[in-house]
Amino acid sequence: MIARKSRVLVTGSSGLIGGVVTRILGDKYALSGLDRVPADPAADIPITRADVGNFDAIRPAFDGMDAVVHLAADAGMDAPWESVLPNNIVATYNVFEAARQARVKRLVFASSNHAVGMFELDEPYVRIRQGNYRGLDPATFPRVDNTVCIRPDGLYGVSKAFGEALGAYYAEQFGLSVVCLRIGTVTRDDNPTREVRQMATWLSHRDLGHLVDCCLSAKGVRFEIVYGVSNNRWRFWDITHARRVFGYAPRDNAETHRTGE
Amino acid sequence: MIARKSRVLVTGSSGLIGGVVTRILGDKYALSGLDRVPADPAADIPITRADVGNFDAIRPAFDGMDAVVHLAADAGMDAPWESVLPNNIVATYNVFEAARQARVKRLVFASSNHAVGMFELDEPYVRIRQGNYRGLDPATFPRVDNTVCIRPDGLYGVSKAFGEALGAYYAEQFGLSVVCLRIGTVTRDDNPTREVRQMATWLSHRDLGHLVDCCLSAKGVRFEIVYGVSNNRWRFWDITHARRVFGYAPRDNAETHRTGE
Numbered sequence: 036m037i038a039r040k041s042r043v044l045v046t047g048s049s050g051l052i053g054g055v056v057t058r059i060l061g062d063k064y065a066l067s068g069l070d071r072v073p074a075d076p077a078a079d080i081p082i083t084r085a086d087v088g089n090f091d092a093i094r095p096a097f098d099g100m101d102a103v104v105h106l107a108a109d110a111g112m113d114a115p116w117e118s119v120l121p122n123n124i125v126a127t128y129n130v131f132e133a134a135r136q137a138r139v140k141r142l143v144f145a146s147s148n149h150a151v152g153m154f155e156l157d158e159p160y161v162r163i164r165q166g167n168y169r170g171l172d173p174a175t176f177p178r179v180d181n182t183v184c185i186r187p188d189g190l191y192g193v194s195k196a197f198g199e200a201l202g203a204y205y206a207e208q209f210g211l212s213v214v215c216l217r218i219g220t221v222t223r224d225d226n227p228t229r230e231v232r233q234m235a236t237w238l239s240h241r242d243l244g245h246l247v248d249c250c251l252s253a254k255g256v257r258f259e260i261v262y263g264v265s266n267n268r269w270r271f272w273d274i275t276h277a278r279r280v281f282g283y284a285p286r287d288n289a290e291t292h293r294t295g296e
Numbered sequence: 297m298i299a300r301k302s303r304v305l306v307t308g309s310s311g312l313i314g315g316v317v318t319r320i321l322g323d324k325y326a327l328s329g330l331d332r333v334p335a336d337p338a339a340d341i342p343i344t345r346a347d348v349g350n351f352d353a354i355r356p357a358f359d360g361m362d363a364v365v366h367l368a369a370d371a372g373m374d375a376p377w378e379s380v381l382p383n384n385i386v387a388t389y390n391v392f393e394a395a396r397q398a399r400v401k402r403l404v405f406a407s408s409n410h411a412v413g414m415f416e417l418d419e420p421y422v423r424i425r426q427g428n429y430r431g432l433d434p435a436t437f438p439r440v441d442n443t444v445c446i447r448p449d450g451l452y453g454v455s456k457a458f459g460e461a462l463g464a465y466y467a468e469q470f471g472l473s474v475v476c477l478r479i480g481t482v483t484r485d486d487n488p489t490r491e492v493r494q495m496a497t498w499l500s501h502r503d504l505g506h507l508v509d510c511c512l513s514a515k516g517v518r519f520e521i522v523y524g525v526s527n528n529r530w531r532f533w534d535i536t537h538a539r540r541v542f543g544y545a546p547r548d549n550a551e552t553h554r555t556g557e
Contacts, residue, residue: 116389116393120386120389124381124385124458125381128377128381132377150461153464153465153468156468182445184443184464185446185460185464186464186465186468187461187462187465188465188468188469189465189469190465192465193458193461193462193465196457196458196461197385197454197457197458197461199446200411200448200453200454200458200461201448201451203414203445203446203448204414204447204448204449204450204451204453204454207417207447207449208449208450
C-alpha cells in the first residue's frame with residue numbers, strides 16, 4: 036500500500052518564497068497553489084487564480100486540503116496601511132477562516148522577523164546588523180526567541196503580529212494546528228551577500244524548504260512560533276526551539292556561503 | 297500662575313467606560329469626547345459626533361490634544377469579524393494615526409484581558425473563575441502579567457492584541473507614549489456580584505478612574521501594558537506592574553464589596 040501524499044494548498048504560490056517551496060516540496064506533497072498572478076511556467080502545480088482578500092473566491096480551494104501554507108501578503112516591510120489592511124490583515128483572516136471551515140488540520144503562516152524587528156535597535160543586534168562583531172562570541176550572546184514581546188518595526192510587522200494572535204486563537208478555540216514562521220531574508224539568487232545584515236538574517240532556499248517540510252510533517256503541534264533562518268554564525272534569532280520542536284536542521288551558514296567554504 | 301489643564305480626547309465617550317472616565321476625571325482634565333452617539337446629558341463635555349472608522353471625520357478632533365483615551369470599539373467579546381474589522385481594527389489604526397499627525401503626546405488604549413483570555417482555561421484560573429478556591433492561597437498563586445504570550449479568546453481579543461502591537465510600533469517608531477490597559481469587568485451598577493468570575497475580574501468605577509488618571513499623568517512612559525482590575529482577593533491578573541510604573545493603588549476588592557465590609 037502506498038500512502039497518499041498530503042494535500043497542501045500554498046497561498047502566494049507565485050511569489051519568491053512560494054516558488055522555492057513548490058519547487059522543493061513538489062515531490063513529497065500534493066501541492067496546489069492560490070495566487071492573483073500566474074506562476075512561473077516551470078511550477079507544475081494546479082493554481083486557483085484568486086485574490087486572498089476575497090473570501091468567497093478562495094474558499095473552494097481549501098476543500099480537501101490537509102494543510103495550508105499561507106504566504107500571500109504584501110511582503111514589503113514598508114507597505115502602507117492601504118495595502119496592509121486588505122492584503123495582510125483581511126486576507127489572513129480569510130485564510131484562517133477558510134481553513135477552519137474546510138477542516139484543514141494544519142496551517143503554516145508566514146509571519147516575519149519584522150513582528151519583533153525593533154529588537155535590532157538593541158545591543159548587540161544593532162552592531163551585528165552593521166557587521167561590527169567586535170567582542171561578540173556567537174556561542175554566548177543572547178538571541179531573540181519565540182517568547183519575546185511583540186516589537187514590530189512597521190505596519191507590515193504589525194500585520195504579522197495580528198496573524199500570530201489570530202493563529203493562537205484558531206489553534207486554541209478550533210483545534211487548528213498552527214505554526215507561525217518568522218521568516219528571515221530569502222533572496223531570489225539564494226545569495227546572502229547583498230547587505231551585511233544578511234550575514235545574520237539569511238535563509239537559504241534549501242533550509243527554507245526543509246523548514247516548511249518540518250512544519251508540515253511534525254506531529255502533535257498545537258501552536259508554535261519559530262524563526263526561519265539558516266545556521267548563520269551571526270544570526271539574531273533562536274533556532275534551538277525549531278530544532279527541538281520540529282527537528283529543524285539547517286545546512287547553510289551565510290558566512291561560509293560567502294567565503295565559498 | 298495657574299497651570300492649564302491637560303486636554304484629553306476620549307473616544308467612545310458615550311459608552312459605559314467613557315461615562316465613568318468623563319465623570320471622574322472631568323474636573324482634573326479638560327476633556328472632550330468623540331462618539332457616534334450622544335452622551336448622557338449629565339456628561340458636560342464637548343463631543344464630536346463621528347465614527348472612528350472614518351479617518352477624515354475624526355482627524356480634526358485630535359488637534360490641540362495632549363492625550364487621547366481610546367475606548368471606542370465593539371466591546372462584545374463575541375463580536376463577529378464583520379464588526380471587529382471596522383470598529384476595532386480600522387478604527388484603532390485611525391486613532392493612532394490621527395494622534396501621531398496631531399502630535400499628541402500620550403495615548404491610553406483600552407485593550408482587554410481577552411487578549412490573553414485563554415489563560416482562564418489553565419489552572420488555577422479555570423477553578424477561580426468558577427468560584428472554586430479550595431487549596432489556593434491568594435498570596436502565592438502566580439498571576440498573569442504583562443509579559444505573558446498572547447492568547448486571545450475571540451476575534452475581539454485578537455483585535456486588542458492587534459492594537460497593542462500597533463501601539464508598540466507607534467511608541468518605538470514615532471515616540472508616542474502608549475499605555476495599553478487590559479481592562480477587566482466594569483459593570484453599569486458598579487457591582488461585582490453578577491457572576492462568580494467577577495470576584496476575580498471586577499474593576500470598580502473609582503479604581504478605573506484612578507487608573508486612567510495614573511496612566512495620563514505618569515512621566516517618562518514609552519510603552520506599557522497593565523491590567524485594569526481592582527484589588528480583588530482572587531484576581532487572575534498582576535497589578536504590581538501598574539503599581540510600580542504608575543503608582544496604581546486600587547481601593548476596592550470584589551470580595552469585601554460583596555459582603556458589605
